[in-house]
Amino acid sequence: MLNAQKIRKDFPILSREVNGKPLVYLDNAATSQTPQQVIEVIVDYYSSYNANIHRGVHFLSQEATDKYEQARQKIQRHFNASKAKEIIFTSGTTHGINLVANGFSSLLQKGDEILVSAMEHHSNIVPWQMLAERTGAILKVIPMNEQGELMMNEYRNLLSSNTKLVFCNHVSNALGTINPIATIIDEAHKVGAAVLIDGAQAAPHIKADVQALNVDFYTVSAHKMCGPTGVGVLYGKEEWLNKLPPYQGGGEMIAEVTFEKTTYADLPHKFEAGTPNICGGIAFGAALDYLNSIGFSEMEAYEHELLDYATNKLLEIEGLKIYGTAQEKTSVISFNIEGVHPYDIGTILDKLGIAVRTGHHCAQPIMDFYKIPGTVRASFSFYNTKEEVDILVEGVKRAKNMLL
Structure with missing residues:
Protein backbone atom coordinates (compact mmCIF):
# COMPACT_ATOMS: atom_id res chain seq x y z
CA MET A 1 0.00 0.00 0.00
CA LEU A 2 1.29 3.44 -0.91
CA ASN A 3 2.55 5.44 2.09
CA ALA A 4 1.77 9.08 1.26
CA GLN A 5 3.23 10.46 4.51
CA LYS A 6 6.58 8.84 3.76
CA ILE A 7 6.49 9.96 0.11
CA ARG A 8 5.78 13.57 1.12
CA LYS A 9 9.22 13.76 2.70
CA ASP A 10 10.71 13.51 -0.80
CA PHE A 11 9.11 16.84 -1.76
CA PRO A 12 10.76 19.84 -0.05
CA ILE A 13 8.07 22.31 -1.13
CA LEU A 14 5.32 20.42 0.71
CA SER A 15 6.77 21.43 4.06
CA ARG A 16 6.50 25.18 3.47
CA GLU A 17 3.81 27.58 4.63
CA VAL A 18 1.65 29.92 2.56
CA ASN A 19 -0.05 32.88 4.21
CA GLY A 20 0.93 31.45 7.59
CA LYS A 21 -0.77 28.12 6.87
CA PRO A 22 0.71 24.74 5.90
CA LEU A 23 0.68 24.48 2.11
CA VAL A 24 -2.08 22.26 0.71
CA TYR A 25 -1.09 21.86 -2.93
CA LEU A 26 -4.05 20.77 -5.06
CA ASP A 27 -3.05 22.19 -8.45
CA ASN A 28 -1.31 19.08 -9.76
CA ALA A 29 -3.12 19.13 -13.10
CA ALA A 30 -1.33 22.42 -13.83
CA THR A 31 2.07 21.19 -12.67
CA SER A 32 3.25 18.53 -10.26
CA GLN A 33 5.87 19.08 -7.59
CA THR A 34 9.46 17.85 -7.91
CA PRO A 35 11.03 15.31 -5.54
CA GLN A 36 14.48 15.80 -4.03
CA GLN A 37 15.77 12.86 -6.08
CA VAL A 38 15.09 14.78 -9.31
CA SER A 293 9.86 3.11 -8.17
CA ILE A 294 6.53 3.94 -6.50
CA GLY A 295 4.48 2.08 -9.11
CA PHE A 296 1.73 3.37 -11.36
CA SER A 297 -0.86 0.82 -10.28
CA GLU A 298 -0.27 1.79 -6.62
CA MET A 299 -0.52 5.50 -7.46
CA GLU A 300 -3.68 4.99 -9.51
CA ALA A 301 -5.42 3.03 -6.73
CA TYR A 302 -4.46 5.58 -4.09
CA GLU A 303 -5.48 8.59 -6.19
CA HIS A 304 -8.83 6.96 -6.98
CA GLU A 305 -9.42 6.54 -3.26
CA LEU A 306 -8.65 10.24 -2.77
CA LEU A 307 -10.99 11.14 -5.64
CA ASP A 308 -13.88 9.18 -4.17
CA TYR A 309 -13.29 10.59 -0.70
CA ALA A 310 -13.07 14.19 -1.91
CA THR A 311 -16.09 13.82 -4.21
CA ASN A 312 -18.30 12.53 -1.41
CA LYS A 313 -17.12 15.18 1.07
CA LEU A 314 -17.57 18.08 -1.35
CA LEU A 315 -21.04 16.95 -2.43
CA GLU A 316 -22.17 17.28 1.20
CA ILE A 317 -21.88 21.06 0.74
CA GLU A 318 -25.26 22.48 -0.25
CA GLY A 319 -25.24 24.28 -3.60
CA LEU A 320 -22.00 22.68 -4.77
CA LYS A 321 -22.02 21.16 -8.26
CA ILE A 322 -19.30 19.00 -9.79
CA TYR A 323 -18.67 19.26 -13.54
CA GLY A 324 -17.34 16.09 -15.10
CA THR A 325 -18.98 12.99 -13.67
CA ALA A 326 -17.71 10.46 -16.19
CA GLN A 327 -17.63 6.81 -15.21
CA GLU A 328 -13.90 6.75 -15.91
CA LYS A 329 -11.91 9.70 -14.58
CA THR A 330 -8.66 10.63 -12.86
CA SER A 331 -8.23 12.56 -9.62
CA VAL A 332 -9.61 15.92 -10.78
CA ILE A 333 -12.68 17.65 -9.37
CA SER A 334 -14.05 20.77 -11.08
CA PHE A 335 -16.84 22.44 -9.12
CA ASN A 336 -18.79 25.61 -8.47
CA ILE A 337 -21.04 26.85 -5.71
CA GLU A 338 -24.32 28.31 -6.90
CA GLY A 339 -24.25 32.10 -6.80
CA VAL A 340 -20.47 32.38 -6.24
CA HIS A 341 -17.79 33.16 -8.82
CA PRO A 342 -15.02 30.51 -8.86
CA TYR A 343 -12.29 33.16 -8.68
CA ASP A 344 -13.65 34.40 -5.35
CA ILE A 345 -13.56 30.89 -3.89
CA GLY A 346 -10.01 30.36 -5.13
CA THR A 347 -8.86 33.64 -3.60
CA ILE A 348 -10.21 32.74 -0.16
CA LEU A 349 -8.74 29.25 -0.36
CA ASP A 350 -5.36 30.78 -1.17
CA LYS A 351 -5.52 32.84 2.03
CA LEU A 352 -5.94 29.52 3.84
CA GLY A 353 -2.82 28.07 2.17
CA ILE A 354 -4.80 25.92 -0.29
CA ALA A 355 -3.62 26.00 -3.90
CA VAL A 356 -6.35 25.24 -6.46
CA ARG A 357 -6.88 26.44 -10.02
CA THR A 358 -9.78 28.71 -11.02
CA GLY A 359 -11.00 29.82 -14.44
CA HIS A 360 -11.62 28.09 -17.75
CA HIS A 361 -8.44 25.94 -17.54
CA CYS A 362 -7.57 26.70 -21.18
CA ALA A 363 -10.73 24.80 -22.12
CA GLN A 364 -13.22 27.54 -22.92
CA PRO A 365 -15.42 25.35 -25.16
CA ILE A 366 -16.12 23.11 -22.15
CA MET A 367 -17.16 26.11 -20.06
CA ASP A 368 -19.35 27.37 -22.90
CA PHE A 369 -20.99 23.92 -23.08
CA TYR A 370 -21.96 24.15 -19.40
CA LYS A 371 -22.76 27.90 -19.72
CA ILE A 372 -20.43 28.85 -16.88
CA PRO A 373 -17.48 31.30 -16.67
CA GLY A 374 -15.17 28.69 -15.19
CA THR A 375 -14.74 26.31 -12.26
CA VAL A 376 -12.69 25.73 -9.15
CA ARG A 377 -10.45 22.77 -9.93
CA ALA A 378 -8.85 20.64 -7.23
CA SER A 379 -6.46 18.08 -8.68
CA PHE A 380 -4.84 15.41 -6.54
CA SER A 381 -1.56 13.52 -6.74
CA PHE A 382 -0.14 10.52 -4.93
CA TYR A 383 1.51 12.77 -2.33
CA ASN A 384 -1.78 14.34 -1.25
CA THR A 385 -3.71 13.05 1.77
CA LYS A 386 -7.25 12.73 3.08
CA GLU A 387 -6.30 15.26 5.76
CA GLU A 388 -5.64 17.75 2.99
CA VAL A 389 -9.01 16.93 1.45
CA ASP A 390 -10.62 17.71 4.80
CA ILE A 391 -8.81 21.08 4.89
CA LEU A 392 -10.07 21.81 1.36
CA VAL A 393 -13.66 20.96 2.29
CA GLU A 394 -13.55 23.18 5.39
CA GLY A 395 -12.00 25.95 3.28
CA VAL A 396 -14.79 25.72 0.69
CA LYS A 397 -17.40 25.85 3.46
CA ARG A 398 -15.73 28.95 4.91
CA ALA A 399 -15.58 30.60 1.49
CA LYS A 400 -19.25 29.88 0.92
CA ASN A 401 -20.23 31.38 4.26
CA MET A 402 -18.18 34.52 3.54
CA LEU A 403 -19.50 35.01 0.01
CA LEU A 404 -23.21 34.22 0.39
Whole structure:
Protein backbone atom coordinates (compact mmCIF):
# COMPACT_ATOMS: atom_id res chain seq x y z
CA MET A 1 0.00 0.00 0.00
CA LEU A 2 1.29 3.44 -0.91
CA ASN A 3 2.55 5.44 2.09
CA ALA A 4 1.77 9.08 1.26
CA GLN A 5 3.23 10.46 4.51
CA LYS A 6 6.58 8.84 3.76
CA ILE A 7 6.49 9.96 0.11
CA ARG A 8 5.78 13.57 1.12
CA LYS A 9 9.22 13.76 2.70
CA ASP A 10 10.71 13.51 -0.80
CA PHE A 11 9.11 16.84 -1.76
CA PRO A 12 10.76 19.84 -0.05
CA ILE A 13 8.07 22.31 -1.13
CA LEU A 14 5.32 20.42 0.71
CA SER A 15 6.77 21.43 4.06
CA ARG A 16 6.50 25.18 3.47
CA GLU A 17 3.81 27.58 4.63
CA VAL A 18 1.65 29.92 2.56
CA ASN A 19 -0.05 32.88 4.21
CA GLY A 20 0.93 31.45 7.59
CA LYS A 21 -0.77 28.12 6.87
CA PRO A 22 0.71 24.74 5.90
CA LEU A 23 0.68 24.48 2.11
CA VAL A 24 -2.08 22.26 0.71
CA TYR A 25 -1.09 21.86 -2.93
CA LEU A 26 -4.05 20.77 -5.06
CA ASP A 27 -3.05 22.19 -8.45
CA ASN A 28 -1.31 19.08 -9.76
CA ALA A 29 -3.12 19.13 -13.10
CA ALA A 30 -1.33 22.42 -13.83
CA THR A 31 2.07 21.19 -12.67
CA SER A 32 3.25 18.53 -10.26
CA GLN A 33 5.87 19.08 -7.59
CA THR A 34 9.46 17.85 -7.91
CA PRO A 35 11.03 15.31 -5.54
CA GLN A 36 14.48 15.80 -4.03
CA GLN A 37 15.77 12.86 -6.08
CA VAL A 38 15.09 14.78 -9.31
CA ILE A 39 16.32 18.10 -7.89
CA GLU A 40 19.64 16.40 -7.08
CA VAL A 41 19.98 15.19 -10.69
CA ILE A 42 19.49 18.78 -11.90
CA VAL A 43 22.09 20.11 -9.44
CA ASP A 44 24.50 17.31 -10.37
CA TYR A 45 24.24 18.14 -14.07
CA TYR A 46 25.17 21.80 -13.62
CA SER A 47 27.74 21.00 -10.93
CA SER A 48 29.51 18.09 -12.61
CA TYR A 49 29.13 17.71 -16.38
CA ASN A 50 27.39 20.72 -17.95
CA ALA A 51 28.38 20.62 -21.65
CA ASN A 52 26.80 20.67 -25.09
CA ILE A 53 25.92 17.28 -26.48
CA HIS A 54 26.44 15.23 -29.65
CA ARG A 55 29.07 17.56 -31.11
CA GLY A 56 32.01 17.47 -28.73
CA VAL A 57 34.87 14.99 -28.48
CA HIS A 58 35.84 16.11 -24.98
CA PHE A 59 34.99 14.13 -21.87
CA LEU A 60 32.18 16.33 -20.46
CA SER A 61 30.39 16.45 -23.81
CA GLN A 62 30.55 12.67 -24.09
CA GLU A 63 29.26 12.24 -20.53
CA ALA A 64 26.36 14.65 -21.06
CA THR A 65 25.52 13.00 -24.40
CA ASP A 66 25.48 9.53 -22.83
CA LYS A 67 23.16 10.61 -20.01
CA TYR A 68 20.84 12.49 -22.38
CA GLU A 69 20.50 9.51 -24.71
CA GLN A 70 20.07 7.17 -21.73
CA ALA A 71 17.13 9.36 -20.69
CA ARG A 72 15.64 8.98 -24.17
CA GLN A 73 15.91 5.20 -23.76
CA LYS A 74 14.21 5.37 -20.35
CA ILE A 75 11.33 7.28 -21.92
CA GLN A 76 11.18 4.77 -24.77
CA ARG A 77 10.88 1.90 -22.29
CA HIS A 78 8.34 3.72 -20.13
CA PHE A 79 5.95 4.28 -23.05
CA ASN A 80 6.99 1.04 -24.78
CA ALA A 81 8.01 2.67 -28.06
CA SER A 82 9.64 0.17 -30.40
CA LYS A 83 12.70 2.36 -31.02
CA ALA A 84 14.48 5.16 -29.17
CA LYS A 85 14.52 7.29 -32.32
CA GLU A 86 10.70 7.45 -32.17
CA ILE A 87 11.10 9.61 -29.04
CA ILE A 88 11.53 13.29 -29.95
CA PHE A 89 12.51 15.69 -27.18
CA THR A 90 10.38 18.85 -27.17
CA SER A 91 9.78 21.81 -24.87
CA GLY A 92 6.47 20.22 -23.83
CA THR A 93 3.13 18.93 -25.09
CA THR A 94 2.25 22.15 -26.92
CA HIS A 95 5.53 21.96 -28.87
CA GLY A 96 4.82 18.34 -29.81
CA ILE A 97 1.32 19.16 -31.07
CA ASN A 98 2.59 22.10 -33.12
CA LEU A 99 5.37 19.96 -34.58
CA VAL A 100 2.80 17.50 -35.94
CA ALA A 101 0.40 20.23 -37.10
CA ASN A 102 3.19 22.00 -38.97
CA GLY A 103 4.29 18.75 -40.61
CA PHE A 104 0.80 17.96 -41.87
CA SER A 105 0.59 21.33 -43.63
CA SER A 106 2.28 19.70 -46.62
CA LEU A 107 0.20 16.51 -46.43
CA LEU A 108 -3.37 17.88 -46.35
CA GLN A 109 -5.49 19.16 -49.21
CA LYS A 110 -8.57 21.34 -49.42
CA GLY A 111 -11.63 19.36 -48.32
CA ASP A 112 -9.70 16.92 -46.12
CA GLU A 113 -11.25 16.58 -42.69
CA ILE A 114 -9.64 16.70 -39.25
CA LEU A 115 -11.51 15.76 -36.07
CA VAL A 116 -10.91 17.14 -32.61
CA SER A 117 -12.84 16.42 -29.42
CA ALA A 118 -15.05 18.96 -27.66
CA MET A 119 -13.06 18.69 -24.43
CA GLU A 120 -9.63 19.74 -25.67
CA HIS A 121 -7.14 22.11 -24.10
CA HIS A 122 -6.60 25.20 -26.24
CA SER A 123 -3.20 23.82 -27.27
CA ASN A 124 -5.03 20.97 -29.01
CA ILE A 125 -7.53 23.28 -30.72
CA VAL A 126 -5.67 26.36 -31.95
CA PRO A 127 -2.91 24.54 -33.92
CA TRP A 128 -5.55 22.56 -35.84
CA GLN A 129 -7.57 25.70 -36.58
CA MET A 130 -4.39 27.26 -37.95
CA LEU A 131 -3.69 24.11 -39.96
CA ALA A 132 -7.22 24.19 -41.43
CA GLU A 133 -6.78 27.84 -42.41
CA ARG A 134 -3.47 27.08 -44.13
CA THR A 135 -4.64 24.01 -46.03
CA GLY A 136 -8.37 24.44 -46.59
CA ALA A 137 -9.05 21.34 -44.48
CA ILE A 138 -12.33 21.17 -42.54
CA LEU A 139 -12.24 20.98 -38.73
CA LYS A 140 -15.03 18.93 -37.15
CA VAL A 141 -15.78 18.47 -33.44
CA ILE A 142 -16.59 15.23 -31.58
CA PRO A 143 -19.37 16.27 -29.17
CA MET A 144 -19.62 15.49 -25.46
CA ASN A 145 -22.53 14.89 -23.08
CA GLU A 146 -23.51 16.42 -19.73
CA GLN A 147 -21.40 13.89 -17.82
CA GLY A 148 -18.31 15.07 -19.69
CA GLU A 149 -17.99 11.96 -21.86
CA LEU A 150 -17.42 11.89 -25.61
CA MET A 151 -20.41 10.77 -27.67
CA MET A 152 -18.83 7.83 -29.44
CA ASN A 153 -21.72 7.14 -31.83
CA GLU A 154 -21.44 10.72 -33.03
CA TYR A 155 -17.70 10.22 -33.44
CA ARG A 156 -18.25 7.17 -35.64
CA ASN A 157 -20.73 9.13 -37.74
CA LEU A 158 -18.17 11.91 -38.29
CA LEU A 159 -15.52 9.52 -39.60
CA SER A 160 -15.28 9.09 -43.36
CA SER A 161 -12.78 8.53 -46.14
CA ASN A 162 -12.14 12.28 -46.00
CA THR A 163 -10.91 12.05 -42.39
CA LYS A 164 -7.13 12.38 -42.36
CA LEU A 165 -6.37 13.22 -38.73
CA VAL A 166 -8.02 12.71 -35.34
CA PHE A 167 -6.90 14.53 -32.20
CA CYS A 168 -8.02 13.80 -28.67
CA ASN A 169 -6.73 14.13 -25.13
CA HIS A 170 -6.25 10.93 -23.17
CA VAL A 171 -7.56 12.72 -20.06
CA SER A 172 -9.43 16.03 -19.91
CA ASN A 173 -7.52 18.62 -17.88
CA ALA A 174 -10.75 20.43 -16.98
CA LEU A 175 -12.94 17.45 -16.08
CA GLY A 176 -10.63 14.51 -15.39
CA THR A 177 -12.48 12.31 -17.91
CA ILE A 178 -10.48 9.35 -19.20
CA ASN A 179 -11.35 9.10 -22.88
CA PRO A 180 -11.67 5.70 -24.63
CA ILE A 181 -8.60 6.32 -26.77
CA ALA A 182 -8.09 2.67 -27.78
CA THR A 183 -11.49 2.72 -29.48
CA ILE A 184 -10.91 6.20 -30.91
CA ILE A 185 -7.62 5.05 -32.45
CA ASP A 186 -9.06 1.80 -33.85
CA GLU A 187 -12.05 3.53 -35.44
CA ALA A 188 -9.86 6.24 -36.99
CA HIS A 189 -7.49 3.68 -38.47
CA LYS A 190 -10.42 1.91 -40.17
CA VAL A 191 -10.85 4.97 -42.41
CA GLY A 192 -7.08 5.48 -42.83
CA ALA A 193 -6.76 8.47 -40.52
CA ALA A 194 -3.75 9.18 -38.30
CA VAL A 195 -4.27 9.85 -34.58
CA LEU A 196 -2.48 12.16 -32.16
CA ILE A 197 -3.23 11.72 -28.46
CA ASP A 198 -2.48 14.55 -26.02
CA GLY A 199 -1.21 12.58 -23.04
CA ALA A 200 -0.25 15.52 -20.83
CA GLN A 201 -2.95 14.93 -18.21
CA ALA A 202 -2.93 11.15 -18.44
CA ALA A 203 0.79 10.52 -18.11
CA PRO A 204 1.00 11.28 -14.35
CA HIS A 205 -1.71 8.70 -13.66
CA ILE A 206 -1.71 6.15 -16.48
CA LYS A 207 1.23 4.34 -18.06
CA ALA A 208 0.39 4.41 -21.76
CA ASP A 209 1.71 1.62 -23.98
CA VAL A 210 1.99 3.24 -27.40
CA GLN A 211 2.52 -0.06 -29.23
CA ALA A 212 -0.50 -1.71 -27.62
CA LEU A 213 -2.59 1.37 -28.40
CA ASN A 214 -1.22 1.43 -31.95
CA VAL A 215 -1.27 5.24 -31.69
CA ASP A 216 0.50 7.30 -34.35
CA PHE A 217 1.55 10.19 -32.10
CA TYR A 218 1.49 10.62 -28.30
CA THR A 219 2.83 13.70 -26.55
CA VAL A 220 3.53 14.57 -22.89
CA SER A 221 5.18 17.17 -20.64
CA ALA A 222 7.73 16.36 -17.93
CA HIS A 223 6.49 18.99 -15.47
CA LYS A 224 3.24 17.10 -14.92
CA MET A 225 5.25 13.96 -14.06
CA CYS A 226 7.44 15.25 -11.22
CA GLY A 227 10.01 16.54 -13.74
CA PRO A 228 11.17 20.03 -14.71
CA THR A 229 9.33 22.58 -16.82
CA GLY A 230 10.34 23.29 -20.40
CA VAL A 231 10.80 19.70 -21.57
CA GLY A 232 8.58 16.95 -22.91
CA VAL A 233 8.48 14.33 -25.63
CA LEU A 234 6.59 13.51 -28.77
CA TYR A 235 6.33 9.83 -29.60
CA GLY A 236 5.71 9.18 -33.26
CA LYS A 237 5.69 6.02 -35.32
CA GLU A 238 8.85 5.93 -37.39
CA GLU A 239 6.91 5.79 -40.67
CA TRP A 240 5.01 8.97 -39.79
CA LEU A 241 8.04 10.86 -38.51
CA ASN A 242 9.82 10.07 -41.76
CA LYS A 243 6.89 11.52 -43.74
CA LEU A 244 6.80 14.81 -41.85
CA PRO A 245 9.18 17.63 -42.81
CA PRO A 246 11.34 19.20 -40.06
CA TYR A 247 9.57 21.67 -37.81
CA GLN A 248 12.58 23.97 -37.30
CA GLY A 249 15.86 24.51 -39.08
CA GLY A 250 19.22 24.86 -37.38
CA GLY A 251 22.13 22.95 -35.98
CA GLU A 252 21.89 19.25 -35.15
CA MET A 253 18.93 18.56 -37.47
CA ILE A 254 21.08 18.44 -40.62
CA ALA A 255 23.16 15.81 -42.35
CA GLU A 256 24.90 18.18 -44.78
CA VAL A 257 24.59 21.90 -45.53
CA THR A 258 25.69 23.81 -48.61
CA PHE A 259 24.32 27.09 -49.93
CA GLU A 260 22.73 25.12 -52.74
CA LYS A 261 21.04 22.35 -50.71
CA THR A 262 20.61 20.95 -47.23
CA THR A 263 19.92 17.32 -46.37
CA TYR A 264 18.32 16.45 -43.04
CA ALA A 265 19.60 14.21 -40.30
CA ASP A 266 18.00 10.89 -39.45
CA LEU A 267 15.51 10.48 -36.61
CA PRO A 268 15.31 11.73 -33.93
CA HIS A 269 17.70 14.60 -34.71
CA LYS A 270 15.68 15.74 -37.72
CA PHE A 271 13.20 17.31 -35.27
CA GLU A 272 15.67 18.50 -32.60
CA ALA A 273 17.18 21.69 -33.99
CA GLY A 274 19.58 23.66 -31.80
CA THR A 275 20.91 23.00 -28.33
CA PRO A 276 18.19 21.11 -26.44
CA ASN A 277 17.18 21.32 -22.79
CA ILE A 278 19.89 18.81 -21.89
CA CYS A 279 19.44 18.98 -18.14
CA GLY A 280 15.66 18.84 -18.55
CA GLY A 281 15.83 15.68 -20.64
CA ILE A 282 18.11 13.96 -18.14
CA ALA A 283 15.89 15.07 -15.24
CA PHE A 284 12.79 13.78 -17.07
CA GLY A 285 14.42 10.35 -17.14
CA ALA A 286 15.09 10.64 -13.41
CA ALA A 287 11.47 11.62 -12.77
CA LEU A 288 10.27 8.50 -14.59
CA ASP A 289 12.66 6.42 -12.47
CA TYR A 290 11.10 7.96 -9.37
CA LEU A 291 7.49 7.39 -10.47
CA ASN A 292 8.18 3.82 -11.52
CA SER A 293 9.86 3.11 -8.17
CA ILE A 294 6.53 3.94 -6.50
CA GLY A 295 4.48 2.08 -9.11
CA PHE A 296 1.73 3.37 -11.36
CA SER A 297 -0.86 0.82 -10.28
CA GLU A 298 -0.27 1.79 -6.62
CA MET A 299 -0.52 5.50 -7.46
CA GLU A 300 -3.68 4.99 -9.51
CA ALA A 301 -5.42 3.03 -6.73
CA TYR A 302 -4.46 5.58 -4.09
CA GLU A 303 -5.48 8.59 -6.19
CA HIS A 304 -8.83 6.96 -6.98
CA GLU A 305 -9.42 6.54 -3.26
CA LEU A 306 -8.65 10.24 -2.77
CA LEU A 307 -10.99 11.14 -5.64
CA ASP A 308 -13.88 9.18 -4.17
CA TYR A 309 -13.29 10.59 -0.70
CA ALA A 310 -13.07 14.19 -1.91
CA THR A 311 -16.09 13.82 -4.21
CA ASN A 312 -18.30 12.53 -1.41
CA LYS A 313 -17.12 15.18 1.07
CA LEU A 314 -17.57 18.08 -1.35
CA LEU A 315 -21.04 16.95 -2.43
CA GLU A 316 -22.17 17.28 1.20
CA ILE A 317 -21.88 21.06 0.74
CA GLU A 318 -25.26 22.48 -0.25
CA GLY A 319 -25.24 24.28 -3.60
CA LEU A 320 -22.00 22.68 -4.77
CA LYS A 321 -22.02 21.16 -8.26
CA ILE A 322 -19.30 19.00 -9.79
CA TYR A 323 -18.67 19.26 -13.54
CA GLY A 324 -17.34 16.09 -15.10
CA THR A 325 -18.98 12.99 -13.67
CA ALA A 326 -17.71 10.46 -16.19
CA GLN A 327 -17.63 6.81 -15.21
CA GLU A 328 -13.90 6.75 -15.91
CA LYS A 329 -11.91 9.70 -14.58
CA THR A 330 -8.66 10.63 -12.86
CA SER A 331 -8.23 12.56 -9.62
CA VAL A 332 -9.61 15.92 -10.78
CA ILE A 333 -12.68 17.65 -9.37
CA SER A 334 -14.05 20.77 -11.08
CA PHE A 335 -16.84 22.44 -9.12
CA ASN A 336 -18.79 25.61 -8.47
CA ILE A 337 -21.04 26.85 -5.71
CA GLU A 338 -24.32 28.31 -6.90
CA GLY A 339 -24.25 32.10 -6.80
CA VAL A 340 -20.47 32.38 -6.24
CA HIS A 341 -17.79 33.16 -8.82
CA PRO A 342 -15.02 30.51 -8.86
CA TYR A 343 -12.29 33.16 -8.68
CA ASP A 344 -13.65 34.40 -5.35
CA ILE A 345 -13.56 30.89 -3.89
CA GLY A 346 -10.01 30.36 -5.13
CA THR A 347 -8.86 33.64 -3.60
CA ILE A 348 -10.21 32.74 -0.16
CA LEU A 349 -8.74 29.25 -0.36
CA ASP A 350 -5.36 30.78 -1.17
CA LYS A 351 -5.52 32.84 2.03
CA LEU A 352 -5.94 29.52 3.84
CA GLY A 353 -2.82 28.07 2.17
CA ILE A 354 -4.80 25.92 -0.29
CA ALA A 355 -3.62 26.00 -3.90
CA VAL A 356 -6.35 25.24 -6.46
CA ARG A 357 -6.88 26.44 -10.02
CA THR A 358 -9.78 28.71 -11.02
CA GLY A 359 -11.00 29.82 -14.44
CA HIS A 360 -11.62 28.09 -17.75
CA HIS A 361 -8.44 25.94 -17.54
CA CYS A 362 -7.57 26.70 -21.18
CA ALA A 363 -10.73 24.80 -22.12
CA GLN A 364 -13.22 27.54 -22.92
CA PRO A 365 -15.42 25.35 -25.16
CA ILE A 366 -16.12 23.11 -22.15
CA MET A 367 -17.16 26.11 -20.06
CA ASP A 368 -19.35 27.37 -22.90
CA PHE A 369 -20.99 23.92 -23.08
CA TYR A 370 -21.96 24.15 -19.40
CA LYS A 371 -22.76 27.90 -19.72
CA ILE A 372 -20.43 28.85 -16.88
CA PRO A 373 -17.48 31.30 -16.67
CA GLY A 374 -15.17 28.69 -15.19
CA THR A 375 -14.74 26.31 -12.26
CA VAL A 376 -12.69 25.73 -9.15
CA ARG A 377 -10.45 22.77 -9.93
CA ALA A 378 -8.85 20.64 -7.23
CA SER A 379 -6.46 18.08 -8.68
CA PHE A 380 -4.84 15.41 -6.54
CA SER A 381 -1.56 13.52 -6.74
CA PHE A 382 -0.14 10.52 -4.93
CA TYR A 383 1.51 12.77 -2.33
CA ASN A 384 -1.78 14.34 -1.25
CA THR A 385 -3.71 13.05 1.77
CA LYS A 386 -7.25 12.73 3.08
CA GLU A 387 -6.30 15.26 5.76
CA GLU A 388 -5.64 17.75 2.99
CA VAL A 389 -9.01 16.93 1.45
CA ASP A 390 -10.62 17.71 4.80
CA ILE A 391 -8.81 21.08 4.89
CA LEU A 392 -10.07 21.81 1.36
CA VAL A 393 -13.66 20.96 2.29
CA GLU A 394 -13.55 23.18 5.39
CA GLY A 395 -12.00 25.95 3.28
CA VAL A 396 -14.79 25.72 0.69
CA LYS A 397 -17.40 25.85 3.46
CA ARG A 398 -15.73 28.95 4.91
CA ALA A 399 -15.58 30.60 1.49
CA LYS A 400 -19.25 29.88 0.92
CA ASN A 401 -20.23 31.38 4.26
CA MET A 402 -18.18 34.52 3.54
CA LEU A 403 -19.50 35.01 0.01
CA LEU A 404 -23.21 34.22 0.39
